[in-house]
Amino acid sequence: MKAFVALVRREQIEHRGAFLIAPLALVAILFGATVLAFTVGRVDARFSGAMMNLAPLRVFAIGFLGVGFAWALYLIATLFFYCADGFAADRRNNAMLFWKSMPVSDLRILYAKLAATLTIFPATIYVVSLLSSALLMGVAVVTSNISTGNGLAMLGNIFDIYVQVAGSTLLALVLGLLWYVPYMALVGALATVVGRWAIPLSLLLPSLVSLLEWVTLGGLSPFHTHVWNYLADRSDFKLADGYLENWFHAEGTFSMVDFGNDLLARTDWTQMAIGWLFAAVVIYLASEYRRRYNDN
Amino acid sequence: MDDFHTGQPIFMQIRQRLIEMILRGSVGEGDPLPSVRQIAADMAVNPLTVTKAFEALVDLGVVEKRRGLGMYVKTGARPALLAHEREKFLSEDWPRIAAQIKALELDLSTLLTKNRSATPGGKNPMTEPEAALAPIVTARGLRKKFGNKEILHGLDFDIPAGRIYGLIGHNGAGKTTTLNAILGLTNCQGTIRVLGEDPFARRAKLMENVAFISDVASLPRFLRVRELFALLSNIHPNFSQDKARSFLEGTDIRPEAKIKQLSKGMMAQLHLAVVMAIDAKLLVLDEPTLGLDITYRKRFYRRLLEDYMTEERTLLITTHQVDEIEFMLSDIMFIRDGNMILHMQMETVNEKFAQLVVADEQSAETARTLKPVYEETRFGQTVMIFDGADRETLQTLGKVSTPTMSDLFVALMQRPTVNPETAK
Numbered sequence: 001m002k003a004f005v006a007l008v009r010r011e012q013i014e015h016r017g018a019f020l021i022a023p024l025a026l027v028a029i030l031f032g033a034t035v036l037a038f039t040v041g042r043v044d045a046r047f048s049g050a051m052m053n054l055a056p057l058r059v060f061a062i063g064f065l066g067v068g069f070a071w072a073l074y075l076i077a078t079l080f081f082y083c084a085d086g087f088a089a090d091r092r093n094n095a096m097l098f099w100k101s102m103p104v105s106d107l108r109i110l111y112a113k114l115a116a117t118l119t120i121f122p123a124t125i126y127v128v129s130l131l132s133s134a135l136l137m138g139v140a141v142v143t144s145n146i147s148t149g150n151g152l153a154m155l156g157n158i159f160d161i162y163v164q165v166a167g168s169t170l171l172a173l174v175l176g177l178l179w180y181v182p183y184m185a186l187v188g189a190l191a192t193v194v195g196r197w198a199i200p201l202s203l204l205l206p207s208l209v210s211l212l213e214w215v216t217l218g219g220l221s222p223f224h225t226h227v228w229n230y231l232a233d234r235s236d237f238k239l240a241d242g243y244l245e246n247w248f249h250a251e252g253t254f255s256m257v258d259f260g261n262d263l264l265a266r267t268d269w270t271q272m273a274i275g276w277l278f279a280a281v282v283i284y285l286a287s288e289y290r291r292r293y294n295d296n
Numbered sequence: 297m298d299d300f301h302t303g304q305p306i307f308m309q310i311r312q313r314l315i316e317m318i319l320r321g322s323v324g325e326g327d328p329l330p331s332v333r334q335i336a337a338d339m340a341v342n343p344l345t346v347t348k349a350f351e352a353l354v355d356l357g358v359v360e361k362r363r364g365l366g367m368y369v370k371t372g373a374r375p376a377l378l379a380h381e382r383e384k385f386l387s388e389d390w391p392r393i394a395a396q397i398k399a400l401e402l403d404l405s406t407l408l409t410k411n412r413s414a415t416p417g418g419k420n421p422m423t424e425p426e427a428a429l430a431p432i433v434t435a436r437g438l439r440k441k442f443g444n445k446e447i448l449h450g451l452d453f454d455i456p457a458g459r460i461y462g463l464i465g466h467n468g469a470g471k472t473t474t475l476n477a478i479l480g481l482t483n484c485q486g487t488i489r490v491l492g493e494d495p496f497a498r499r500a501k502l503m504e505n506v507a508f509i510s511d512v513a514s515l516p517r518f519l520r521v522r523e524l525f526a527l528l529s530n531i532h533p534n535f536s537q538d539k540a541r542s543f544l545e546g547t548d549i550r551p552e553a554k555i556k557q558l559s560k561g562m563m564a565q566l567h568l569a570v571v572m573a574i575d576a577k578l579l580v581l582d583e584p585t586l587g588l589d590i591t592y593r594k595r596f597y598r599r600l601l602e603d604y605m606t607e608e609r610t611l612l613i614t615t616h617q618v619d620e621i622e623f624m625l626s627d628i629m630f631i632r633d634g635n636m637i638l639h640m641q642m643e644t645v646n647e648k649f650a651q652l653v654v655a656d657e658q659s660a661e662t663a664r665t666l667k668p669v670y671e672e673t674r675f676g677q678t679v680m681i682f683d684g685a686d687r688e689t690l691q692t693l694g695k696v697s698t699p700t701m702s703d704l705f706v707a708l709m710q711r712p713t714v715n716p717e718t719a720k
Contacts, residue, residue, distance in 0.1 A: 005530070093518065097510040101508050103532060104531060
């Protein structure tokens with residue numbers, strides 16, 4: 001276990017640029033830009049503060065959810081590129097034989113890479129998203145205070161919303177990662193074999209399989225086959241449906257418990273289990289390839 | 297021959313005896329050491345082997361060569377040797393002994409009583425079981441195909457423990473494929489066992505006791521030296537961070553240095569420090585000094601020999617710079633087109649092969665009747681290499697010497713198998 005954790009840590013060190021330094025730099029830039037915007041009068045603190053006092057808790061909840069969504073998009077993009085690049089990194093870095101001189105199997109190394117995509121990388125981005133939301137909250141409270149003098153009085157309620165949204169984001173993040181594991185594993189396995197060509201190949205592969213089905217078994221078009229429909233359905237995490245959609249169209253405060261119960265109830269656990277099994281198989285196959293081909 | 301054990305190259309055993317002579321005071325500082333010829337005759341070994349032992353002592357800085365006079369013990373040699381041997385004992389022998397004492401649950405009083413009752417001057421009983429150890433590597437009928445082309449044609453060989461093996465061959469001869477088979481990096485037909493395990497099936501487990509350098513540039517470049525050591529401490533159960541740091545003392549490599557910013561020579565030093573800090577039974581080096589300048593190459597091999605090699609460890613090296621490693625080898629394997637054409641101890645090579653330089657054509661003609669395995673002309677002189685010819689006969693024809701490893705390599709690579717029996 002100690003070796004496995006060290007291998008995950010190795011991934012963190014190698015990719016800290018994308019998963020730690022760049023996000024922190026982005027937060028610093030956005031925060032600096034916000035402060036500068038208020039300082040030079042580009043945004044009126046009194047006006048924006050007054051806006052937040054119209055429906056304060058709702059504005060904060062939407063703001064926090066928006067920040068979480070933005071960071072989720074960043075995470076999806078970086079994880080995709082990590083899987084396409086990181087799984088082939090030992091070969092690209094000319095370090096394949098060094099890691100093969102260590103008493104760890106290829107399977108273990110690839111599972112450590114997959115574990116990094118599910119743990120340390122998302123966790124770092126999640127913490128950065130919390131930091132972003134906290135800074136957003138700080139700016140909002142200060143501007144509200146300047147405008148109406150009520151900012152500090154609302155702090156307790158705002159913090160409650162912050163916690164509700166943070167908890168919900170965490171649950172959505174965990175379930176989303178578990179849901180998309182087979183995709184990450186597939187991209188990683190392809191990268192083990194073909195390196196960075198995994199990027200176009202992973203996008204092309206579903207179309208090719210669907211085309212093959214259309215040619216051999218028929219159908220309206222390559223985009224109306226069983227494979228295509230299944231993949232389209234399997235790719236949809238359905239986060240925005242249910243509670244979230246209803247909350248947007250109705251009154252009321254955001255509830256972490258209601259959001260969580262709804263999301264858990266709408267999760268297709270069978271498909272999730274199938275996805276995990278698929279991930280385990282493709283990573284095993286990739287490790288067998290890696291075991292046989294040592295090209296640096 | 298003297299009672300040498302098989303667990304360590306003979307020149308290292310001679311070196312150790314010379315060290316013991318100095319430590320015991322049999323030879324004082326400033327005194328001459330016995331001549332190469334005398335020791336060679338007394339111990340019934342090749343003079344080259346004794347010379348190697350002396351060179352090792354010169355490198356340690358305790359013996360100096362006085363031109364025309366011989367080898368002398370330098371002033372300050374005894375304290376320096378004492379410190380060196382103490383350090384070696386404490387860092388290499390004592391941890392093993394201490395672990396054994398603990399495992400056997402022996403207490404101090406038992407050990408002291410036993411020590412008092414021990415017969416002084418008795419032989420070390422450890423050497424016999426060590427000599428009986430099974431080979432570190434065993435290969436039988438080792439074959440490897442890439443597509444339709446067979447690269448290895450059924451190699452058979454054993455590598456015993458405590459030896460320093462040189463695996464020499466042309467580009468494409470099958471050296472790296474053989475090493476890859478030993479390291480479990482490729483699947484081959486036939487049987488290969490390393491430390492009793494199938495290397496391809498059990499590579500991860502095997503790497504606990506096998507270390508290798510395949511390419512000095514293969515260190516992970518994104519890490520700092522400190523981060524590399526910290527990771528290896530957790531990944532490799534036999535890696536010692538303290539040892540690695542001590543090996544880097546005296547170099548320009550700092551723990552905070554980024555590996556990608558190190559020069560090629562520094563990277564080689566770092567990689568060597570990493571593998572030497574692994575308590576492995578087998579160390580495999582595949583062209584470890586490729587691209588390094590002569591200073592780094594010499595330093596690399598000296599370090600390896602002085603700080604790493606013990607009788608429990610086996611070293612397997614491939615390189616094209618054969619003359620640079622010749623001094624440290626105990627055994628040699630020549631591989632040509634996937635066949636093992638020579639597999640011998642260096643002592644035997646020195647006895648078996650002879651090089652004759654003749655100046656006149658008449659002597660050359662006579663020499664040709666003795667069937668040299670190789671002949672060439674250098675600066676108007678004829679140079680021949682003989683396999684198993686009588687040296688006294690050759691001496692009547694010209695100047696006889698032992699061929700260097702590179703001369704022997706050139707000679708044997710151009711003819712059929714030299715000794716198919718010993719190659720098995």
